[in-house]
Amino acid sequence: MEWKRLNFDWNQARAFLATAEEGSLSAAARALGLTQPTLSRQVAGLEESLGVTLFERTSRALLLTQTGTQLLEHFRSMGEAANRISITATGQSEAMTGHVAIACTNGMATFFLPEILKKLQAAAPDLQIEIIASNEMSDLRRREADIAIRHARPQDEGLFAKRLRDTTGHLFASSEYLDAVGRPSHPSDIEKLQFVGCEYPERMLGLMASHGLGLTVANFNYSTASVTMALELVRKGLGIGILPIDVGAAYPELENPYPDFEPIEIESWLVAHRELKTNLRIRLVFDLLAEYLGTKQ
Template sequence: MDNLDWNQLKAFLETAETGSLSAAARKLGLTQPTLSRQVAAIEQHMGVTLFERVGKTMALTSTGLDLLEHARAMGAAAAALRMAASGRSQAVGGVVSVSASDAVAAYLLPRLLRRLRAQQPGIAVEVISSNAMSDLLRREADIAIRHVKPEQPDLIARLVREAQAHFYASQSWVQAHGHPRDAQAAAHVAFVGSDRSGQYLHYLAQHGLHLSEDNFSCYANHTVAHWALVCQGLGIGAMMDEIAQGTPGIVRVLDDLPPVRFPIWLVTHRELRTSRPIRTVFEALAQGLAQAPGDGED
């Protein structure tokens, strides 16, 4: 195991975690042939077979399984080393990555980052638009905006505020179909769906709307696309109030229904709070996201 190449170890670890050479290559920013060569090189270096190809997946051999936990420990140690180094940085500059859902990344972050850029021109922010929870422990992001409180003890989470959403439609849709105000009226109008598995129907039922698949005019499983369909007059959809209020040509409907409430959490790793650039971005986001709709707008 002398002179073990760390890139080869990462190739083994990501392939084991994802079960796919192509997925591991995307994760590491490599081409698949390059990653495949690194996996083959670590097998040759160690004199063992770590994977067996099963269809399109890479299955760990018994030897690979035995070594996986050791590789994970080395990966965690390397991540901790990187975080400790980041934590010592006190220069107000560099790149800070922020993960957020597609709607927050598209509609809320740009205004906040414009303000931050004016105050701290040395800091560049990488926006990671993802509806999945980025793994802060593995430095997939420095800061995450989430709607659930993380449970990992190494993470610092600040509850920024409780946000709310209502149901909206375009002005053209309201002009054509009327202004439904209660659940009874909603049963006879079109909605934009978010999935075909029944989960969104269950979500709507929890908020007093007992609909069927016949109510859906179309579907979109990403919030930005979902909102674009609502804006084009294809039906009713739910949206955060601050996003809806900043969208021209949108009318709140189903006024008699109570708001949908959900928390906004700002999360980072405990050691990263000692990094001045990350701390600066964290505090700027906390201040900006804490504002209720319409407060402090530029």
């Protein structure tokens, strides 16, 4: 088999990666500090070098082709590796100091961040990490946090966002609770049971109705804005709760009380100010979070 040697400029690869992640040439050009014609030429140059079409160009948007989608993850890996090489080559990870604030829900902070922070400590032991564990959305533009993990894509074009691996929310209840009240086999059965709700249970009614359950506020004997508190209430047999699948499944005393319930899709986005392009300590933390939490395929 004859192998074709590929020659392309890393700047072209960065142009493609930024365009794919930002969704448009104009947004990608702003992110990289380039003019739009320059960025467009770099993307076209990469397509010519590879002999493929990466984007379908329509009047309204750029859409990744099947080939572009397949290559995107490879270029993302190259970009993250390039950042790590840059940091290591300059000795920045060893000597990196300063403060980085990460805003996320208390569930994310409790169940996922500790393991990530262990890896971060090994890479940059002198960094000072502040964890803002709150369901309130921190304002990155006002520097209330450097990095945020959110469940919706930000609309502010001044922010850089990378979509993480999605997860799903499922019904969970303790086996003790279900032994006492019976395991429902029909929506009418589950509609008679107690639920552990979010901070404002009335906001859940429409969502639950769209998934086939006609609940009322009276079903929610307990409510809390804290995922960790909701988990403990469910574990103690105080009702049924909706928990991320990888959280609820970690506790053997919990089970799905109604397998016919359609899981709730939960998006996750890693968000930072565009300054992360030039701020090595924020970029290091951002890339590690993206690597550990996974990006959407």
